[in-house]
Amino acid sequence: MFEARLVQSAILKKVLDAIKDLLTEATFECSDSGIQVQAMDNAHVSLVSLNLRSDGFDKYRCDRNLSMGMSIAMSKILRCAGSEDTVTLRAVDNPENITFIFESPNKEKLAEYEMKLINMDQEHLGIPETSYSCVVKMPSQEFSRICRDLSQFGESITFACSKEGIKFSATGDYGQATVKLAQTADADNEEEAVVVNMQEPVKLTFSCRYLNCFIKAGPLCAQVQLSMSNDVPLVCEYKIGDIGHIRYYLAPKIDDDEEN
Amino acid sequence: MFEARLVQSAILKKVLDAIKDLLTEATFECSDSGIQVQAMDNAHVSLVSLNLRSDGFDKYRCDRNLSMGMSIAMSKILRCAGSEDTVTLRAVDNPENITFIFESPNKEKLAEYEMKLINMDQEHLGIPETSYSCVVKMPSQEFSRICRDLSQFGESITFACSKEGIKFSATGDYGQATVKLAQTADADNEEEAVVVNMQEPVKLTFSCRYLNCFIKAGPLCAQVQLSMSNDVPLVCEYKIGDIGHIRYYLAPKIDDDEEN
Amino acid sequence: MFEARLVQSAILKKVLDAIKDLLTEATFECSDSGIQVQAMDNAHVSLVSLNLRSDGFDKYRCDRNLSMGMSIAMSKILRCAGSEDTVTLRAVDNPENITFIFESPNKEKLAEYEMKLINMDQEHLGIPETSYSCVVKMPSQEFSRICRDLSQFGESITFACSKEGIKFSATGDYGQATVKLAQTADADNEEEAVVVNMQEPVKLTFSCRYLNCFIKAGPLCAQVQLSMSNDVPLVCEYKIGDIGHIRYYLAPKIDDDEEN
Numbered sequence: 011m012f013e014a015r016l017v018q019s020a021i022l023k024k025v026l027d028a029i030k031d032l033l034t035e036a037t038f039e040c041s042d043s044g045i046q047v048q049a050m051d052n053a054h055v056s057l058v059s060l061n062l063r064s065d066g067f068d069k070y071r072c073d074r075n076l077s078m079g080m081s082i083a084m085s086k087i088l089r090c091a092g093s094e095d096t097v098t099l100r101a102v103d104n105p106e107n108i109t110f111i112f113e114s115p116n117k118e119k120l121a122e123y124e125m126k127l128i129n130m131d132q133e134h135l136g137i138p139e140t141s142y143s144c145v146v147k148m149p150s151q152e153f154s155r156i157c158r159d160l161s162q163f164g165e166s167i168t169f170a171c172s173k174e175g176i177k178f179s180a181t182g183d184y185g186q187a188t189v190k191l192a193q194t195a196d197a198d199n200e201e202e203a204v205v206v207n208m209q210e211p212v213k214l215t216f217s218c219r220y221l222n223c224f225i226k227a228g229p230l231c232a233q234v235q236l237s238m239s240n241d242v243p244l245v246c247e248y249k250i251g252d253i254g255h256i257r258y259y260l261a262p263k264i265d266d267d268e269e270n
Numbered sequence: 271m272f273e274a275r276l277v278q279s280a281i282l283k284k285v286l287d288a289i290k291d292l293l294t295e296a297t298f299e300c301s302d303s304g305i306q307v308q309a310m311d312n313a314h315v316s317l318v319s320l321n322l323r324s325d326g327f328d329k330y331r332c333d334r335n336l337s338m339g340m341s342i343a344m345s346k347i348l349r350c351a352g353s354e355d356t357v358t359l360r361a362v363d364n365p366e367n368i369t370f371i372f373e374s375p376n377k378e379k380l381a382e383y384e385m386k387l388i389n390m391d392q393e394h395l396g397i398p399e400t401s402y403s404c405v406v407k408m409p410s411q412e413f414s415r416i417c418r419d420l421s422q423f424g425e426s427i428t429f430a431c432s433k434e435g436i437k438f439s440a441t442g443d444y445g446q447a448t449v450k451l452a453q454t455a456d457a458d459n460e461e462e463a464v465v466v467n468m469q470e471p472v473k474l475t476f477s478c479r480y481l482n483c484f485i486k487a488g489p490l491c492a493q494v495q496l497s498m499s500n501d502v503p504l505v506c507e508y509k510i511g512d513i514g515h516i517r518y519y520l521a522p523k524i525d526d527d528e529e530n
Numbered sequence: 531m532f533e534a535r536l537v538q539s540a541i542l543k544k545v546l547d548a549i550k551d552l553l554t555e556a557t558f559e560c561s562d563s564g565i566q567v568q569a570m571d572n573a574h575v576s577l578v579s580l581n582l583r584s585d586g587f588d589k590y591r592c593d594r595n596l597s598m599g600m601s602i603a604m605s606k607i608l609r610c611a612g613s614e615d616t617v618t619l620r621a622v623d624n625p626e627n628i629t630f631i632f633e634s635p636n637k638e639k640l641a642e643y644e645m646k647l648i649n650m651d652q653e654h655l656g657i658p659e660t661s662y663s664c665v666v667k668m669p670s671q672e673f674s675r676i677c678r679d680l681s682q683f684g685e686s687i688t689f690a691c692s693k694e695g696i697k698f699s700a701t702g703d704y705g706q707a708t709v710k711l712a713q714t715a716d717a718d719n720e721e722e723a724v725v726v727n728m729q730e731p732v733k734l735t736f737s738c739r740y741l742n743c744f745i746k747a748g749p750l751c752a753q754v755q756l757s758m759s760n761d762v763p764l765v766c767e768y769k770i771g772d773i774g775h776i777r778y779y780l781a782p783k784i785d786d787d788e789e790n
Binding site: 341343346347349350352367377378379380381382383384385386 | 724
């Protein structure tokens with residue numbers, strides 16, 4: 011039997027909002043240690059890696075490892091949860107269905123949604139742990155805003171990171187746009203700080219289309235962490251409360267030297 | 271001459287919002303006792319019955335019974351009323367037009383909208399007063415939410431009522447959904463109470479499409495009353511302040527036994 | 531060199547919102563005394579005249595008169611400014627580009643948008659100063675509301691001004707609408723006052739389509755001023771803080787006598 015309970019259904023809603031634009035279906039792998047999703051987006055360009063640790067749940071039990079293929083109907087179901095509701099996920103050991111149970115705080119409303127599981131090919135991807143040339147932490151709202159703003163000016167955004175800070179730029183039909191963020195001098199408010207950890211400078215260009223999917227995770231966490239090295243995929247990471255994290259991987263575009 | 275005056279134009283706006291999705295035109299029957307509308311929806315499946323008592327108006331005068339056919343342009347006109355405006359409806363005895371007069375609280379703005387009446391065939395329907403097996407009162411917001419949520423899962427919703435409470439369920443392509451509401455133990459806050467008055471259990475299935483029109487009346491009243499007997503139409507009733515009420519009637523779907 | 535700096539970028543955003551529905555491109559004429567735009571709308575029916583005085587800016591420098599043709603992409607750029615940002619416009623003496631610089635209050639975010647200028651034919655229009663038969667000041671929100679409301683009833687609105695106040699009316703398929711505003715008796719709150727300054731009564735009819743473009747300037751100023759004489763264009767003027775103003779000119783429709 012599998013059972014996982016979260017007092018705050020809102021977190022799970024936000025998690026689904028963070029993946030539903032990239033994945034129309036996904037395999038949720040449940041084990042004693044927690045729930046994992048790892049999948050390429052539909053166009054096989056970016057990779058989503060979601061991790062929810064069992065100890066982050068208010069109740070968690072997983073007698074046998076399960077791979078549950080879920081369609082994105084799951085996000086429709088989660089939208090039916092009230093903002094104060096407790097959510098429980100439940101499945102038998104060889105499940106054909108998963109049940110979502112929402113309970114109102116006063117216990118007078120009980121909603122059960124039973125969703126058919128789907129069969130999916132397993133593609134398990136090993137993601138090597140690497141150390142990165144630059145690791146930038148910044149407010150996730152600021153990052154979202156910059157991605158949206160610069161998307162108006164071109165199809166891709168160049169991230170250039172140096173000791174002073176990080177610079178985002180885009181070029182398009184009606185001109186050129188640049189946004190520079192300086193390292194925060196004093197980190198009074200940790201959530202609003204911009205912190206750059208740099209081994210060596212990097213300059214990488216990414217597709218706006220994917221960046222604009224990643225920023226859907228913004229509501230999960232006040233800060234986003236960008237890990238970059240030249241010629242390797244960007245890692246864009248959002249913490250999920252005390253439960254886990256979501257990471258997006260995206261390979262840089264290969265440009266002609268002239269363009270940079 | 272006919273004249274009816276309401277200090278709160280907002281009520282009339284909400285009434286129009288509650289019928290405009292079902293009726294593109296309707297006959298307003300005005301008499302000494304008040305204003306009545308009774309009409310089948312355009313597809314002739316559900317019935318709307320609206321009642322505004324003359325004593326609920328701040329001023330009311332109706333020298334001769336009138337049947338005024340109004341197009342739903344009326345809801346456009348009411349949208350032009352300010353939220354603080356007083357509204358007056360006025361017509362002569364053999365009217366070709368009806369005039370809506372909106373006055374601002376400081377009397378410095380006066381708006382008059384004269385609308386042409388339309389000729390409509392009168393279909394007067396007798397609705398027998400019946401006693402029902404189950405009468406459920408519940409928060410109208412909760413009812414709206416449930417109808418909207420379950421509409422995502424199928425084309426119809428089954429209402430099952432027993433001593434414990436009321437259960438709503440829907441089945442569709444990606445699974446099954448059930449929402450159970452228990453009777454409220456103590457009715458501290460009357461507006462949030464769920465109260466079930468049951469003679470015998472009922473189980474009835476209704477089309478989502480119509481339910482989702484009925485819930486447009488939600489803003490009129492904090493509570494909705496559902497009256498049900500097996501094999502007879504549901505009555506879904508919202509009180510309109512101290513002025514009257516709106517009732518929607520909808521016949522249950524006839525299902526195969528297997529499906530229930 | 532040209533440089534103009536405004537601590538409140540919000541004002542410039544609102545100015546662009548006020549012209550972008552009428553003009554897809556416009557020449558900004560910059561001189562020592564300030565910035566001017568004067569252009570017919572795309573259909574050559576109405577005229578927009580925008581004036582921003584140099585002394586209204588927090589910093590202003592214009593070494594040589596410049597005519598800069600800007601596409602309405604400018605409003606996209608201004609949408610990228612944070613609500614607290616300071617905005618600076620900068621160009622060289624024979625510019626091919628103009629640069630918009632947004633600085634956050636803490637100086638840690640610096641965004642630069644460089645926009646290509648476009649070549650435009652200069653059409654300089656002399657607008658004679660005239661005295662008008664009626665000058666009406668009224669709350670811009672009220673004027674916006676009336677234009678939007680009456681647009682539902684017809685394609686044009688008739689403005690009739692007399693000592694008592696101003697009357698707006700429209701006639702269409704389903705009836706007739708009239709809104710009368712009386713002069714405010716006591717002007718406790720200047721922003722909410724309706725003030726009519728009348729030499730002789732006027733009655734003029736204007737196209738809703740243009741009026742609904744003009745009211746986009748509403749957020750710039752709590753009051754709008756309407757200047758009218760029979761058979762000459764309406765002037766609809768909004769002040770822009772302490773910096774300047776925007777004026778819209780619109781010729782009245784010529785109706786058959788019967789219609790009035």
